[in-house]
Amino acid sequence: MKTHQEQSFDSKFDWKLWKDILGFTVNYKREMAILAVIMLLVGGIDAIFPILTRHVIDNFVIPQKLEGLSTFGLYYGLLVIIQAVNIWLLITFAGKVEMGIGYDIRKLGFRRLQELSLSYYDRTAVGWLMARMTSDIRRLSSIISWGLVDLVWGVTMMLFIVVIMVSINWRLALIALSVVPPLVVISLYFQKKILHSYRNVRKTNSRITGAFNEGIMGAQTSKTLVREAENLNEFTKLTGEMRYTSVRAAILSSLFLPIVLTLSSIGTALVLWSGGNGVMMGVITYGTVVAFISYIVRFFEPVRELARIFAELQLAQASAERVLSMIRTEPEIKDSQAVHEKYGDTLELNKGELPEIIGNITFQDVSFTYQGGEQVLENFNLEVRAGETIALVGETGAGKSTIVNLTCRFYEPTAGNILIDGVDYRERPLLWLHRHLGYVLQSPHLFSGTIRENIRYGRLAASDQEVIQAAQTVNADHFITALEKGYDTEVGEGGSKLSTGQKQLISFARAILADPKILVLDEATSSIDTELEQLIQQAISILLEGRTSFIIAHRLSTIRSADRILVIQDGRITEEGNHQQLLKEKGYYYRLYTNQFAQV
């Protein structure tokens, strides 16, 4: 997880990154084009209104005449209607782009997540991935649509205003705009500070969320340790920090607005002074002065808007970096080009015939080193015949899981080969193996939905009858039918409405429905009652029948019934044989086995 820790990102604008991000708009070229036109119109019309006011003053009020006023009013009303329609189009199209792009990126991201190898998941926290797929993508699609819209609107309007002011009276325009350079400098300075302080706020905030999480998850433990007061003490430090950083950030923001307003008023004052003198000398019209004053106010309106967008752009840039890094991660384990051409896509096999798996597995001089450089296996050799049950015994970290992960091709050997039915599995598609693989986990994972749906996950095409049959085979039918809604019982998020034992039986049914040729069983260490254990034991032995099986075993009863037991220590097989043979060796296995009855 260290690889994914939040880096304090460089606040420089990354042109290349944004070019890539804008690539996502490719499906919405038409909408983006229309949006661009509308933005120009909206900004333009907003900038035109003061000229109309000027026109009214200079042509009707000052000469004191009313002819033509109603016609002009009609034009004005027309413009109002056009502007309203523009706004409608603008929101509709920006919304369409926002939702469309978000949808596209999520789809792309999810597909990539399905392709990524397990090694990626081993070093990436689920929470991190969730944040990328939800808030980051949301922020990204919103900045591409609304951010861009506001940016274009603001810039267009400011540009139009400058052009109009210069064309009406360039002297007065220069005077009015003399406040712009200090405005730019001050805005940049403040935004930098404000951004920085809000970043601190966010960091502290996520620590507070973490603390709440810990406070609740660990509440029972805290109670037994009588740690409540110390916990609250530590928490108070955090909230104090939060208050300090938040107030600081708020004060900085509250300073910015008055400064912008003051600059704007200096502009107004300058126009009033020199424009007013101009009117009295008869070189400038009333309407011009009034128009200039409202232009200055309008010119400053988008400034805050723009400042906000730039702040969001920075956030979005960090989001974009993370999302792109996720989408661009290459799966470490994937089908080779040759396999691709022969059998089809990673997620869809549509070409070439593949042989059925029989289930002979061979490890040939297999070595495996984790990315971090920790070597787990070295020149490991193993021959497993189809239908054989192999129990793996040994301490945590000895390499049991690695052997299983390699067999499943969740990882691939760093050296050596693994053959399935005599062929290196890298010459076949991943899906080929996985379709014939059953994997039953220590802590069973169910999906929200009914029990029926969860069992059917093993074979989507299975009929209701087959689902029930599978449940019966593993002794699950009994408890399921006892439930009020039977097979249609909702299991809740992650199966939360069922007990661990029940979840386990359902996951067995799911596995047996899939009818895999190769089965991996990561056995639960945690206690299941001895009496219920019998049921599960029975289910396991049914499950293992006729399949090549690997069991990471903790229960001696399971181990004993294996065809072959491998004692794994430091990535090597130190003892090998069936139960009787290993007992006679009086080695590690003997000690492990007899310890169950130690001191009796």
Place this chain on the structure above:
Amino acid sequence: MQNARLLWNYMKGNRLLYLGAIVSVGFATIFTVINPLVLKVTIDSLIGDQPLADSGWELNLINAMGGRGFLAQRLWIVGLLLIVLTLGRGLFLFLRGKWSAEAAEMIAKNMREKLYGHLQHLYYNYYVTANTGDIIQRCTSDLDTIRRFLAIQFVEIGRSVFMLSLVAYVMFSLHVKMALVAMAVIPIIFAFGLIFFLKVKKAFRFSDEAEGRLSTVLQENLTGVRVVKAFARQSHEMEKFEQKNREYRDLTYRLIKLLAGYWSLSDFLCLLQIAVVLFLGVYWTVQGSLTLGTLFVFITYEGFLLWPVRQMGRILTDMGQSFVAVERIEEILQQPSEQADPSQFRPEIKGNISFRNVNFQYEDGTEVLKDITFTIKAGQTIAILGATGSGKSSLVHLLARLYDYQRGSITIDGNEVRSINKKWLRKHIGLVLQEPFLFAKTISDNISLARLESEEREIYAAASDAAIHNVILDFDQGYDTLVGERGVSLSGGQKQRVAIARTLIRECPILIFDDSLSAVDTETDAAIRRALAQRGNQATTIIISHRVATLAHADLILVLEEGRLVEQGTHQELLHKSGIYSRVWAIQNSLEDELNYELSI
């Protein structure tokens, strides 16, 4: 109103600050409203030649500043006045921002601490069924909704009210007919906004719910990645996700289209209002009942009025959200807590324990323990066997007063447990939970958690006894290794052993292992028990386990079935009864017969 009062209570201690913020808004508004009036006088009477009223503030102001002629020659003085007015407005805007932030952040801080403190002191069973995600949501985003309401929205409402009344006052005193026209659309826009946002609440909710469903599919896919891969269900998962993804997109887009209708229509109304003011204004100006400066004032004011009113509908509906947030937070705070423990009784605790006819049931009426009676002498080791749900854990929880029993009596050294101060009691009972929680601290800090003054040597000793010392040393950073999301993730067995170490270091007279060796392999289990024996352990020790070998050596074995104490005695005594113990023993022991048999072949 109930919620408004609660909100008022939360503000305790910060109300003055808050009042300051609101008053500042008032002053800032006054400065804002004066500004166009200065421009009006300038346009009409300094630049133009409109006669000034015989009396009134305009005349006084101009006279005070040197008279009309003088000022007309020196318009920069008026300009300066504008800048000064803006500075005044800026100052109060700044004060508003500062004070409202200070007040709101302080309130948020207090509420966070109150919530956290409360969450620490709820009754044990609250956490058994608690939905952590939901509670955290309430403590973070609901709280933030309230904070934002206090810091921004409420002040904004104040500003709109000030603005509306001030502008209305000035408008009416300038030109009544014009004022009526200028205010015509205000109630319509206000009502339109309010009704609209009330109506689309549902659309907002649909979009939120669709997003929630999308997240669930994602979350389950990510946590179940092994299952997905092992069953090669990637395509199936993509279809599932696609469906939710599309649903979210479409529902949200529908909402955006509704919003587009609202914003464009209300924009239309606002622009129309300005047009009407402009053109009628021109008409009246030409007619002579209005000056150019006044027209200018009206147009500027229109801008001040329309945009805040347009936002009001949104803000007022959001206010509803804040009240919902208050309710959701209050739900947590209303949970009964054990913070106020009336008992100050702190007797010495040695470890003689006695249960007499103890009955215990959950609040919902489920009977958990029925008529439990047994006695333990200080220093003895007791083992408890029983199926899941038989009441083993509840029995030890009662001892630590994590729950309170209804009938019967539990005494420690002759003192009724219920009369002893809870924290005092728990300080003397080392209870290791089956699924212990480790904090996101270093391993060393986790072990010394409950005895902060522990020395390194003691930490090492406790870890050695819990058979975890060597494992810890194998980590790159040894005892300084961080535990949890940002550090290493320990296996279930390793967590249990760290939890045992942190309990052993406390040197409690009563030690309870609630199935806390379940995830440890048999060899380590035995090693820990050996270490406990060698430690010269004088503590009364209660062990819950499913492994008969773990239980066999206890001084007293209790067998529970459906809340009843069905067997008690030593290993030998229980073997002679043909009960649960002997049956479980037989199941596990048949292995041993086989062992002997197999070894003899």
